[in-house]
Amino acid sequence: MDLNELTGRAGEWMKGAGPQSDIVISSRIRLARNIAEFPFIRRCTATDRAAIDKAVRDRLAEVPQLTDLAYMRVDELSDVDRHFLAERQLISRELVEAEGARSVAIDANERLSLMINEEDHLRIQVMKSGFDLVAAWDQINEVDDLLESKLTYAFHDKLGYLTACPTNVGTGMRVSVMLHLPALVITQQIEKVFRSLQKINLAVRGLYGEGSQAMGDFYQISNQITLGRSEIELRNQVHDVVPMIIDYERRARDFLLKQNQQDLHDKISRAYGILRTAQTISSEETMHLLSSVRMGVNLGLIDDLLIADINKLFVDTQPAHLQKLRGGPLDTAGRNSERALYLRRYLSQKEKDGADQN
Amino acid sequence: MKCQQCEKPATFHITELTGEQPQEIHLCEGCAQKYLMQTPGTGMPGKASLAGMLAQQLKVADTAKELEKLDEKCCPICGISFFEFRNQGRLGCPHDYVFFASELEPLIVNIHGDLLHKGKHPLTHKRSTESQTKLIQLRREMNEAIRLEQYERASELRDTIRNLEEGEEQSEDDHTV
Ligand SMILES: [Zn+2]
Ligand SMILES: [Zn+2]
Numbered sequence: 001m002d003l004n005e006l007t008g009r010a011g012e013w014m015k016g017a018g019p020q021s022d023i024v025i026s027s028r029i030r031l032a033r034n035i036a037e038f039p040f041i042r043r044c045t046a047t048d049r050a051a052i053d054k055a056v057r058d059r060l061a062e063v064p065q066l067t068d069l070a071y072m073r074v075d076e077l078s079d080v081d082r083h084f085l086a087e088r089q090l091i092s093r094e095l096v097e098a099e100g101a102r103s104v105a106i107d108a109n110e111r112l113s114l115m116i117n118e119e120d121h122l123r124i125q126v127m128k129s130g131f132d133l134v135a136a137w138d139q140i141n142e143v144d145d146l147l148e149s150k151l152t153y154a155f156h157d158k159l160g161y162l163t164a165c166p167t168n169v170g171t172g173m174r175v176s177v178m179l180h181l182p183a184l185v186i187t188q189q190i191e192k193v194f195r196s197l198q199k200i201n202l203a204v205r206g207l208y209g210e211g212s213q214a215m216g217d218f219y220q221i222s223n224q225i226t227l228g229r230s231e232i233e234l235r236n237q238v239h240d241v242v243p244m245i246i247d248y249e250r251r252a253r254d255f256l257l258k259q260n261q262q263d264l265h266d267k268i269s270r271a272y273g274i275l276r277t278a279q280t281i282s283s284e285e286t287m288h289l290l291s292s293v294r295m296g297v298n299l300g301l302i303d304d305l306l307i308a309d310i311n312k313l314f315v316d317t318q319p320a321h322l323q324k325l326r327g328g329p330l331d332t333a334g335r336n337s338e339r340a341l342y343l344r345r346y347l348s349q350k351e352k353d354g355a356d357q358n
Numbered sequence: 359m360k361c362q363q364c365e366k367p368a369t370f371h372i373t374e375l376t377g378e379q380p381q382e383i384h385l386c387e388g389c390a391q392k393y394l395m396q397t398p399g400t401g402m403p404g405k406a407s408l409a410g411m412l413a414q415q416l417k418v419a420d421t422a423k424e425l426e427k428l429d430e431k432c433c434p435i436c437g438i439s440f441f442e443f444r445n446q447g448r449l450g451c452p453h454d455y456v457f458f459a460s461e462l463e464p465l466i467v468n469i470h471g472d473l474l475h476k477g478k479h480p481l482t483h484k485r486s487t488e489s490q491t492k493l494i495q496l497r498r499e500m501n502e503a504i505r506l507e508q509y510e511r512a513s514e515l516r517d518t519i520r521n522l523e524e525g526e527e528q529s530e531d532d533h534t535v
Contacts, residue, residue: 036490037490037493037494037523038493038494038497039436039450039451040448040449040451040452040454041448042438042448042449042450043436043437043450043451047501048497144478145481148480148481148482149481149482152480153480154452154490155479155480156456156475158473158475159466159474159475160475160479162452162455165447165449166462166469167469169455169470170470170472173477225469225471225472227470227472227473227475228471228473228475228476229477230476231478233476234477
């Protein structure tokens with residue numbers, strides 16, 4: 001796979017398609033697996049890591065359904081390319097920063113990715129645009145069975161799939177749904193949602209930014225426990241709660257519209273204005289403003305843009321994407337002006353397209 | 359109202375119910391995120407909180423001397439010490455779940471509220487648990503022999519590993535025929 005080809009193309013989760021995609025960005029499931037005959041990563045020698053990498057790669061070649069995957073050695077990629085894959089959520093930050101032989105295999109649609117030598121030997125991930133956990137589970141379960149027919153996983157009769165960290169033992173499964181919840185943030189209801197999710201063992205975290213700070217009003221909801229419940233039960237736990245959060249968010253949006261449409265429209269229009277005219281802009285400010293504009297598009301207050309455009313801008317304005325699009329390294333100041341330039345060009349083109357149609 | 363942890367306005371008003379008295383906490387969005395990540399029951403336990411959870415458990419169960427002794431306990435297969443696990447929050451090999459079972463079980467119950475897997479099982483069990491861990495151990499011994507420049511022993515071990523691996527591939531083939 002040529003990474004430059006991915007640049008400028010919208011990956012699966014950026015499409016803004018799929019059920020409830022105005023609020024649900026993506027549905028993702030990942031499984032943690034280890035190969036029984038090797039120690040966990042922490043006790044692996046460089047030779048072990050290379051052998052694990054080779055074993056998985058060789059087995060992948062034996063599974064007809066998986067031979068189309070593009071395999072890449074992450075340790076041989078440039079720093080920008082590694083971050084580029086992480087910004088598209090095809091690899092984890094952990095895989096970016098790990099050491100030694102490690103790789104990823106990705107399908108052309110960017111729905112399936114297999115990370116090798118992350119925290120566990122194997123991390124299988126399936127991602128779908130919108131709210132579609134059922135399809136995500138069906139696909140990942142099938143891929144897991146295919147791999148399992150070729151590899152012996154570390155498995156314990158009572159504890160299930162054995163993982164490097166006891167927090168993942170059992171199913172090794174993490175189900176997550178990424179939501180855009182700007183109205184719950186504005187109306188300060190988000191904390192209530194957090195607390196109610198906490199009570200039923202679900203974890204909430206912000207998507208972007210350094211550390212744990214949520215930017216762009218994106219929140220990821222996922223199961224916290226992995227042992228003692230079946231995969232379907234774990235999937236349903238997240239699956240059943242998401243419609244309620246979607247409903248809260250919609251009600252909060254209605255409330256904002258009813259209570260003070262002028263203020264809301266003003267806030268959104270100003271955000272759009274800054275994005276169209278800024279000469280230099282940070283990643284954080286871009287996220288913040290795009291979040292308002294995204295809600296504006298959903299509420300019909302902005303009609304030049306589609307949700308897919310906004311999702312694309314969220315990704316393309318991140319540091320590694322900007323540098324790939326520009327074709328060279330940029331420092332922070334350089335990125336801030338490149339980001340502003342990119343936004344101005346993209347948005348004025350859309351405005352022009354919109355005007356031409358009218 | 360200002361955030362209790364920085365100068366920004368507090369937009370999150372969290373009522374902490376885990377203590378004896380409900381406690382009001384006022385934070386900005388950034389600090390609230392951080393706070394909620396740290397609170398037990400939110401977020402995935404990171405290395406630090408896992409170590410904390412363990413430490414707390416051990417404090418109740420063991421005296422300092424017993425803990426010191428426990429820390430020195432090493433898995434015979436991968437060689438990880440309990441101290442290393444406690445510090446890093448990551449285990450060294452599948453056998454650790456058996457070898458450190460009595461220490462891990464309370465931790466696992468604490469995290470998951472359960473000790474019994476109810477999900478899918480591998481469709482085929484190609485290798486017994488014993489022969490799996492045997493391979494890990496032999497590879498480790500081989501690496502050690504290479505490190506100590508005991509090349510004769512290393513090549514013996516390599517042959518044993520090969521035989522074990524090939525023997526199993528053989529028997530896998532037998533199954534499929
Ligand atoms: Zn603060
Ligand atoms: Zn071990």
